[in-house]
Amino acid sequence: MLRLHFTAEDLLRVTFAAEPAPLMELGFAIAMLQREAVPQFARWQRRTRESLSPETTALFSLVPPTARGPMFLDPLSKGLDEGLDRVRATPLSRVRAELGRVCPAHRPITPWVKELAVHEREAWQTLEHALRAAHSALIDEPWGRIEAGFQAERAWRTRLLARDGIRTTLAGLAAGGRWEGTTLVFPRPDETDAGLSGHGVVLLPSALWSRPMVALYDDEPSILIYPAVTPLPLLDEAPTDPLGVLLGRTRAAILDLLPHGHSTSDIAKELGISKSSASEHTKTLRDARLIVTQRDGKAVWHSCTPLGLELLRGAGTVG
Template identity: 85%
Template sequence: MLRLHFTAEDLLRVTFAAEPAPLMELGLAMAMLQRATVPEFSRWQRRARETLPREATALFGLVPPTARGPMFLDPLSKGLDDGLDLVRATPVSRIRAELDRVCPTHRPVTPWIRDLAVREREAWQTLEHAVRAAHSALINEPWSRIEAGFQAERAWRTRLLARDGIRTTLAQLAAGGRWEGTVLVFPRPEQFDAVLSGHGLVLLPSVLWSRPLVALYEDAPSILIYPAVTPLPLLEEAPADPLGVLLGRTRAAILDLLPREHNTSDIAKELGISKASASEHTKALRDARLVATQRDGKAVWHCCTPLGLELLRGAGTAG
């Protein structure tokens, strides 16, 4: 379980990030490459592993599959160059503290990591070259889709915030989210208690990650990274409608069918996709609280929830 302990000050200071952070997405992408196959990322994982430059693989020495690598490596920044400026400006004391936290708990202490800790010039050149190579391979080309998915996600969540309030909006950021008093709980294989510092929380959706993750700061707002409704592999290059940007073309088409109840076979036939694909997409829509599902014998029936209908109305596709 991930347990986020809020104070009243933290709840009053919840904000959304204004834009995606390239180095944050890069760190998440490097972690995703090391994880066991994640269904919605499986093709992306396979292709990215095959094409990742050898120079970029040095980052595997710092970033574990949990994505809980050194926090100085993925600051919130607008671009690659200003992000690298922030990385290079990290105080030595913080570099050492973060490397001590990550190694050897998650990663072995290699000679390269020891050189990073003392700011050895060649080691830091290797780090910069690795970041640039990985960014070029994983982030640069799909950046327009990453931005489109981020902005659509942010606009939708902001609308939910205005309608449902902060507690409901936060609990719905990921499947299974719930409140226990002032503690926000998300299901996760490992146990992690995150006590916020009273400086607030920045919500950062990611199209390259699949479960909630928190970066804690004692003297600044902490960051809650959560999975966007539609991951990068399902974001179309240039969807013709705003709902397609948010959900992906296939999921948007499925939702458009469901003001009236359809079963999984009907959906597959209507859209010309496999039944397995229809089932996978309806599960994602159900996890996002946009679709409700019930079983009747061997048939599984789906229809829009009130939230799904409101999203359709907002996109101008529901009567």
């Protein structure tokens, strides 16, 4: 479980990030490539691993599959160059503290890590070259889709916030989210108990990560990262409508069918996709609380929730 303890000040200072963070998404991509196959990322993981250069894979020695690498590597920034400037400007004391936290608990202490810890110039040049190479290989080409998905997600969540309030919006960021008093709880395989500092929280959807996590800061807002409704591998190359940007073309088409109930077989036949694909997409829509599912004998029926209908109305799909 991830347990995030809010103070009243934190609840009053919840904001959305204005744009996606390139180095943070890069860190998640590096971590995702080291994990066992994640269903919605499996094809992307396999294809991307085959094309990585040794310069890029060098970052595996810093960023573990949990994505809990050194926090100085993934600052919020408006672009790659600004982010790299912030990485280079990290105080040596923080570099040492973060490398000490990550290594050897999650990553080995390599000669390169030791050189980074003493701010050896060539080691830091290698780090910058590795980050630039990884960005070029993993983030640069799909960045337009990442930005489009981010803005659609942000617009939708902001609308939910205005309609349902902060507690419901925060609990709905990931499947199974709930409140226990002033503690926000999300299901996760590990146990993380995190107390916020009273400086608030920035909400940051990620197209390249599949579970909620938090980056804690003592003297500035912490960052609550949550999985975007549509991960990068399912974002359309050229989305033509707001709903397609948010959900992906196939899931948007499925949701459009469900103001009136359809079975999994009906959905597959209507859209010309396999039943297994229809089941996978309806599970994601159900996890996002956009549809409900009921079994009737051997058939599985799906229909929109009020939230799903509201999303369709906002897109102008239903009256």
